[in-house]
Amino acid sequence: MVIIMSPHATGQDIAAVIERIESAGLKVHLSRGEERTIIGAIGDVRKLDPESLQVLPSVERVVRILHPFKLASRDFSPESTVVNVKGIPVGSRSIVVAAGPCSVENRDMMMQTASIVARANGTMLRGGAFKPRTSPYAFQGLGLEGLKILREAADAFDLPVVTEVLSPEQVDLVSRYADVLQIGTRNMQNFALLHAVGKSGMPVLLKRGMMSSIEEWLQAAEYILSEGNPNVILCERGIRTFETATRNTLDLSAVPVVKKLSHLPVWVDPSHGTGRWDIVTPMAKAAIAAGADGLLIEVHPAPERALSDGPQSLKPAVFEDLMRELQSLALALGREIYPRRRTSEAKSNASEAKSNESSE
Amino acid sequence: MVIIMSPHATGQDIAAVIERIESAGLKVHLSRGEERTIIGAIGDVRKLDPESLQVLPSVERVVRILHPFKLASRDFSPESTVVNVKGIPVGSRSIVVAAGPCSVENRDMMMQTASIVARANGTMLRGGAFKPRTSPYAFQGLGLEGLKILREAADAFDLPVVTEVLSPEQVDLVSRYADVLQIGTRNMQNFALLHAVGKSGMPVLLKRGMMSSIEEWLQAAEYILSEGNPNVILCERGIRTFETATRNTLDLSAVPVVKKLSHLPVWVDPSHGTGRWDIVTPMAKAAIAAGADGLLIEVHPAPERALSDGPQSLKPAVFEDLMRELQSLALALGREIYPRRRTSEAKSNASEAKSNESSE
Amino acid sequence: MVIIMSPHATGQDIAAVIERIESAGLKVHLSRGEERTIIGAIGDVRKLDPESLQVLPSVERVVRILHPFKLASRDFSPESTVVNVKGIPVGSRSIVVAAGPCSVENRDMMMQTASIVARANGTMLRGGAFKPRTSPYAFQGLGLEGLKILREAADAFDLPVVTEVLSPEQVDLVSRYADVLQIGTRNMQNFALLHAVGKSGMPVLLKRGMMSSIEEWLQAAEYILSEGNPNVILCERGIRTFETATRNTLDLSAVPVVKKLSHLPVWVDPSHGTGRWDIVTPMAKAAIAAGADGLLIEVHPAPERALSDGPQSLKPAVFEDLMRELQSLALALGREIYPRRRTSEAKSNASEAKSNESSE
Amino acid sequence: MVIIMSPHATGQDIAAVIERIESAGLKVHLSRGEERTIIGAIGDVRKLDPESLQVLPSVERVVRILHPFKLASRDFSPESTVVNVKGIPVGSRSIVVAAGPCSVENRDMMMQTASIVARANGTMLRGGAFKPRTSPYAFQGLGLEGLKILREAADAFDLPVVTEVLSPEQVDLVSRYADVLQIGTRNMQNFALLHAVGKSGMPVLLKRGMMSSIEEWLQAAEYILSEGNPNVILCERGIRTFETATRNTLDLSAVPVVKKLSHLPVWVDPSHGTGRWDIVTPMAKAAIAAGADGLLIEVHPAPERALSDGPQSLKPAVFEDLMRELQSLALALGREIYPRRRTSEAKSNASEAKSNESSE
Numbered sequence A, B, C, D: 001m002v003i004i005m006s007p008h009a010t011g012q013d014i015a016a017v018i019e020r021i022e023s024a025g026l027k028v029h030l031s032r033g034e035e036r037t038i039i040g041a042i043g044d045v046r047k048l049d050p051e052s053l054q055v056l057p058s059v060e061r062v063v064r065i066l067h068p069f070k071l072a073s074r075d076f077s078p079e080s081t082v083v084n085v086k087g088i089p090v091g092s093r094s095i096v097v098a099a100g101p102c103s104v105e106n107r108d109m110m111m112q113t114a115s116i117v118a119r120a121n122g123t124m125l126r127g128g129a130f131k132p133r134t135s136p137y138a139f140q141g142l143g144l145e146g147l148k149i150l151r152e153a154a155d156a157f158d159l160p161v162v163t164e165v166l167s168p169e170q171v172d173l174v175s176r177y178a179d180v181l182q183i184g185t186r187n188m189q190n191f192a193l194l195h196a197v198g199k200s201g202m203p204v205l206l207k208r209g210m211m212s213s214i215e216e217w218l219q220a221a222e223y224i225l226s227e228g229n230p231n232v233i234l235c236e237r238g239i240r241t242f243e244t245a246t247r248n249t250l251d252l253s254a255v256p257v258v259k260k261l262s263h264l265p266v267w268v269d270p271s272h273g274t275g276r277w278d279i280v281t282p283m284a285k286a287a288i289a290a291g292a293d294g295l296l297i298e299v300h301p302a303p304e305r306a307l308s309d310g311p312q313s314l315k316p317a318v319f320e321d322l323m324r325e326l327q328s329l330a331l332a333l334g335r336e337i338y339p340r341r342r343t344s345e346a347k348s349n350a351s352e353a354k355s356n357e358s359s360e
């Protein structure tokens, strides 16, 4: 941290800053210029709140040098993190696609959707059982019933489950049915929830707050990581801007920016990011080209009957086309779409391993 | 709701829209023009999700006519709501000022602050015991200990307490110490929390999400109201924009806009709204001139030693000057700053009434 | 300017930075810490582009200390500037109100409006002859004809004229009819136009770009000032945000922020700032309470027939009420609304002075 | 246009709306419901300002059905426009890349840059001679001298020239040296300039305003088109949001959105769109994947010595790598990067054609 004193700073003003820095256990590096004095704070400056310096007399400006996160930072963990979701390596050369409806609506549509996703080489099944809805009068999800349906449909097609958790009390319940806990955009700074999913140790899909800077997003990840849970996947899903042609503005530059700042895998959700099914395909491709490790895509057997987010949900045939096109695109970029059969192989290997274990 | 069909809409397309509307229990009003057909949905259209119509074939556009909230709407409750906080009428001609530190830091500073607030004719005491912090490494508040200190300091000066609650599980605990439950900007769409404070029946100070539209804010209020809790106070605290000279952009136009749309009282928080103590005074005045019913202001006996939000906290003397200036301003606007003695009178009356009751 | 070198910076990297600074005629202040070296550039750093340093090898961050404007800065001219508009002191204790229609539509409506403005104690007459319109098919103003009408109406009621100029070629023409040249929000960074009005020496009303930071706004002012024209009045008129309940978000905190940074007078335009006549009154009051030196308000004899901006234009009676209310508000704030008679007195004094001169 | 009357609308209110519509030469389509009357305006509603209806008594809401542009609309010109720039088809299956420095600085660096661009298969040469700079003290470009250098360098390598024009008076001069006139983001609504480049008939690269909606952008294009100039190329270059990790937020979803709304070619400028050279490569790829017809990229022989925008300029080697990678990406997407030799062939054909003509 660098503290720039005003030209009128007295010796006492400077002493006060030094004292504050030292009392936080940091060392001081003083540099007296002709016009002004500049004070550096050296050590683990994360212990020192820049605000507490900014209000001291004659302090003109406080400049943070380090990023305000550590466990999430690539500086401290240069190697990219690969999160293991039931044997699927998220954050590797293989790009994963989690697809499914916005909400779990009933058993039938979930079985249908799971079959579509699996057949098109989707990697995971998504679907909301607990839905965050702007209006208290909108469909709020099927709750536990929804979790059960989701699990059943996913298991029938050997797909891991991604689903949202809305409050700390739900974490245990949802963890029994899900493979990845999704934190929605509105909850990115629900710190009690971050603590709870951190403690769960489960893979977490942390969506970017629609009003959150990249730096705040990585600090939200830091909440989870600092509970000892390294399994964090980030997901860009559009930020709020003045433009109304799209529901949100998908900030794809967040992908390379985060890749530089952090070792965590990054997904993109072009469905919520645009709110329009008719541009999901080009934006999904753009996400891959920008370097995303995965996609979260809303697919519905009949979007016109969806209980939520129909306008942004792909019809099965559009989703199938997209998956085909993504595969050639990934290859051109030196990557691939994660091939489903590997999951099954991994699984059967795993179950063999398990039966070996149990037979011993 | 008005559904505008495209010029190419077939009879079947139109029939599908009609069916959807009628299946939601609404009546249809059809208007066939030369070029296009326009379909009106009549009845309680809140039961009908505009999205579900938008995806039907040949639907060009769906236009909502009614606001998506009802209990919060002035259309349905023309009279302004006055929320009673320990005898203090919030939303009346009298403007209230809740002041205090960002965080409760220790007993001493809270006693000092309460004394400053009371002496300067502040109406309530604010202070955070559970703090939502962007970084997991920042001071997170004293928790229960903080609640106790806050209550003690407030009682010593006969001030009601406003304090934040961060998660559903905390609602009971915090309700034992607070008179108003504050929902922070990051939790405006934490729906589990909205349900919980709704059920509590306590007065709720609902801050606007920093990236939430006014319409979303009133729907968040609707969550609380629809749990049967009418005691909702809204608080504008700045929204996020491109401007960095201030921490947020205080949207004072939200005050008259909300006053027209809703019957609920509206406060303004110029401290978080600007992030700069040096412009809190003009913005507090502007808030009153725009029609606010109350102010939430951060005051600290020694901002340079504050554990959070020092740069935006007023020193005692500045706060005292502000309170004096607000009084003349309020009078010029045909209002007044709520006079503290009335609280005491109300209290002693109330306690007399109580002792009468108990003596019977 | 402070340049923070990375921990890996070599002696050569540091030398390169030093050389760049010195070649701009500045002095270097070097401070070698244990971990990193910090380099200060001392002198008129406005000559040194921070970008040119940022790209040098091993430069971690470049921190500007000074604001990027000088003539507009209060640091260099502590005294508030008072711009003289035909004897009216803009930026003094007296608050001025420029009012009139969005567009000059015809002679009749302008005479009517001028009479309304004068009777209600408005200080100046506004009206657009050259209109910036989003659509090429919208009414583009009456041009020269409009200027003539505007001048005639203003003279009939002894009001100075504020009107917009859209391009450098128009500056001479418009200057012949106007007392204040308005630069619209879309032209705040039309640098050719800024040069032209700078050269004209005329009072300039510089609206804030709807997408411009306060710092950019003051740099736009610097363009005009650096042409030798000190007569710059700033005007906040709303910025673009995600909120759609209002046409723009009126950033009233810009008023005290600019007052601290700059010596220039600041006005507020609550008409374009909100886009809604029904909240112009509270926002005009809030502007005054925030410290504005003037208001720009759209008034139309019959807003429902206006050729532009009818929805945000006040009816005459509403404007009259507003002016009355502003007067008591201003007094409570230790200011006043500029009293029209003084203009006339000033004028007659001025004309006496002139006739004296000419008679000599 | 659909006008929704309030439930309390009187017959007189309805008559007033009808009269206004008919007086604009449009037909009325009336639909009286039980609760409210809905009025449709049929015909060329672009002649009718929605605002003028919105202020009429008892009008609750006015809903525009058509887009406010016509010549720019794909509805009226379904076929994609291909703009011919010296024989290069912009908006075809072939993707073009215009590259070069932010500013033309001197002859040497321009010759070098042109050579780099040509060798790497770039399609056109960009460079600013008249620079729009936020500060009056920043380098403002070499002006005419810069135009000459730019032309010479471009001709030496057979590249068309893209360069910015800042004001109407410059249009003639710049047109003598340029093949494409660039309108900068700050001038998107400089209507006098739009008129001037419209009249010139030259190919125009119209950058999106950093705070302009897509609808406003297409209306700006309409200004140029309605002057009879069909040669408009749109360029997304980032919009302003709250995020500060990038200079702007590159809105890639604008590409497919505009492609649906309009027949005009769309380019993307990832240099200004991000402000960071280190993420230009992924964002350039993402732009192509999103469907862009061209790229505008800042390249500088020595970014650390650039007089403007060094931090976002690619070094030659990075640019060469990018061009190679774009080629395989384009092929995977069923497109290609425009091959330079075709330009030369086209040219030699054209010059043959010309010499034939002249010899006749």
Ligand SMILES: C=C(OP(=O)(O)O)C(=O)O
Binding pocket: A102, A128, A132, A183, A184, A185, A186, A207, A237, A269, A272
């Ligand atoms: C609600 C969802 O997402 P978000 O939180 O990004 O809006 C979702 O994925 O269904």
Ligand SMILES: C=C(OP(=O)(O)O)C(=O)O
Binding pocket: B102, B128, B132, B183, B184, B185, B186, B207, B237, B269, B272
């Ligand atoms: C954290 C606070 O507020 P907000 O939620 O508005 O940021 C607070 O009032 O201390």
Ligand SMILES: C=C(OP(=O)(O)O)C(=O)O
Binding pocket: C102, C128, C132, C183, C184, C185, C186, C207, C237, C269, C272
């Ligand atoms: C067009 C006007 O203003 P702005 O430039 O602020 O939109 C105006 O004052 O009429």
Ligand SMILES: C=C(OP(=O)(O)O)C(=O)O
Binding pocket: D102, D128, D132, D183, D184, D185, D186, D207, D237, D269, D272
């Ligand atoms: C100034 C430029 O671009 P923009 O107008 O997009 O900022 C440029 O291309 O050099």
Ligand SMILES: [Mn+2]
Binding pocket: A102, A103, A272, A298, A308, A309
């Ligand atoms: Mn969804």
Ligand SMILES: [Mn+2]
Binding pocket: B102, B103, B272, B298, B308, B309
């Ligand atoms: Mn605070």
Ligand SMILES: [Mn+2]
Binding pocket: C102, C103, C272, C298, C308, C309
């Ligand atoms: Mn106007």
Ligand SMILES: [Mn+2]
Binding pocket: D102, D103, D272, D298, D308, D309
């Ligand atoms: Mn540039």
